[in-house]
Amino acid sequence: MTRRVVGPFNRVEGDLEIKLDIDGGAVRAAFINSPLFRGFEQILVGKSPSDALVYTPRICGICSVSQSMAAASALAAMQGVAIPDNGALVQNLVMAAENTADHLTHFYLFFMPDFARAVYRAEPWFGAAEARFKAVSGTAAREVLPARAEFLHLMGILAGRWPHTLGLQPGGTTRAVGGSEQVRLLATVASLRRFLETSLFADTLEQVTALDSEAALDAWMDAAPSERGDLRHFLVVSKVMGLDKLGRGTGRYLSYGAYGMNGGHAFRRGIVEAGRPRAFRSAEIAEDHASSWLARPAAPAHPSHGLTLPEPDAPGGYTWCKAPRLAGSVVEVGALARQIVDGHPLIVDLVARGGGNARTRIIARMLEIARIVPLMEAWVRTIRPREPFCAHAAMPPDGECEGLVEAARGALGHWMEVRDGRIANYQIVAPTTWNFSPRDENGVPGVCEQALVDAPVREGEIEPVAVQHIVRSFDPCMVCTVH
């Protein structure tokens, strides 16, 4: 058995280091470390509750409005404010824009460049993949950056700027949309649709959304040559390379529900365990500190009375990340979890046949893009320009609340306690904290730690490419993880 330390793991958000135990050409155990600690939860104590809207987005530059939305939802719960329909529509649009931009950034800039690595030089598909996806110089990056930037004009129109907008508030949004903005929003979304239908899918969003089984997906893949659309290119290469055998997850999925509207969600809230859905209960969440460089509470605690105090010499610690567990179990979050909890037939079928794996995670993300953009079009059309976008309410001096949202990378929760008008405790559980958690007090590894076991290591490889694919299939965000 050899122990190897891999890092920095770039083309993820933030810093990541992984210790691998390797034997017989495969990974036997993985220990994931997030080596940066900033201490947002301490920073927030003593602040005015509304200031959470300034601090928490700055936990993360890649999903800053998701952080902001979690804080706004928590504050809204405390204030008991009812958001006008326009406000909820714009909140959803801003969240959807960030999530879509994140999925695109991940696919084109973070994930696909690994197929242009020299280890694959001998593969018959290599030339095409390298021309299209090579980091910095590939044709894809040069197309997607302008398309992404133009799509983010939506943020300029609706939220002033991105990242780190203050426009999402407990009672709605700060920028009223007039008739002219409404049509420009439609044009901006239409422009993204054109990019997606030309470059990413080479098909309509509706056709992609209608794929309802692995057989249907395979037929779609085979219906055109692999260069017809970047998704097909991925599907072909990943099939040849067996990405569906890599990075098997735990089979337990959690989604807080995405895009709230009229008391429900556009993508349902819930849990899927052993293929069966069940209801989510916040009280089942507990954070375990057994492998973290953090002070140890007597027992794993619910985040509403959680604790985040650094203790660099805590025995057995190997990361700043905590280990959140749901009813004691390891759960996976993210686009795959969202789509399986929502019951999309393609993802349900893929997981039933081959489990959650590196390939399914990418497919779920791309499917999500195809599903979100038409929703955005409908939301823009539903805005009623002369009606209110923001309600205002007083903040009670004392109380406790939670804000649960779905960031691109999965379930994000904020828990806040306010005493005498000041934040007394603030705890955050980010999506990557779920997926990249270390071992808990029972020695059970987190989702990605489990997914890395059995990853093949090729002869002479220092940083195994299979490990790269698996880690990046989760689209980890380490700055969120440890905040």
Added chain:
Amino acid sequence: MQNLPGKPRRLNLLWLQSGGCGGCTLSLIGAESPDLLTALDIAGIDLAWHPSLSEATGFELHELLARLISGEEPLDILCLEGSVIRGPRGTGRFHMLSGSERPMKDLIADLAPLANHVVAVGTCAAFGGITAAGDNPSDACGLVYDGREPGGLLGPRFRARSGLPVINVSGCPVHPGWVVETFLQLAGGTLTEADLDGIGRPRFYADHLVHHGCTRNEFYEFKASARNLSEMGCMMEHLGCMGTQVHADCNIRLWNGEGSCTRGGYPCISCTEPGFEELDHPFTLTPKRAGIPVGLPTDMPKAWFVALASLSKAATPERLRKNAVADHIVVPPVGRQGKHQK
């Protein structure tokens, strides 16, 4: 692609991240007209390594760093995004370089004197930024500032090999245009110390105030103020807007096509300034003394401001008084014929 005049050789750029959120990179890759990769091409800048964009990973980076430190490979531009993390107790252990036993702060201190130019990208790298808020649990600071105080990691007298001080492209996050134009000027050899303000920020954006070009200027003139976020009036009197004091061209250059904080309906919270992370009041509330906002424009005598404000308040047109507290125009301007032009 052709270099700018006067620059025969392509430059290399190493981008490191420490105690920040990655938001400056995410903002930067949204650069437009041209996009980031084209802008770098035009400037003649090659990415030696960037954590979000480069293929190279792990040992390839460690080898590159070794070559740069030994001098085997020159370092033209070093960018730091995120603050320098000194804690706990000066060890830097709150941020170690992955795959090594080294604190990031030591690596940064080794590389900075070797670089021809050092650029602090964002308010964290420049001054400490949001990471240094509260009790500053990670003991974060900037490259040559610790909040408002000169010092930081490298000390106030630090000079890069070119002789320039650290260039503080502040902002939380930075505007992509601020970074791209700094790169183009560095590549063209046209950026001098005189082009930086007193705290190292490029004057092309720092010689403006956020107030310049704000669509609420007419409301400001008549002190027609918004009471709640989402209303159209000036946000200085009640909602904490610091645009009249904050150095940045946010309302001239615009963000994400056509936005800005104030156009988005919320106040400027001074994100380009040292110490913005720790104000002595909630961000969206204006602190007042005897009913008068404490933070008035810095280059105007207070008494005059108060006198003019009460005068202009008395003269506020009905149109502005009503629109200031609405979220869309309820009273349009009157035409030359004395009629609302609907």
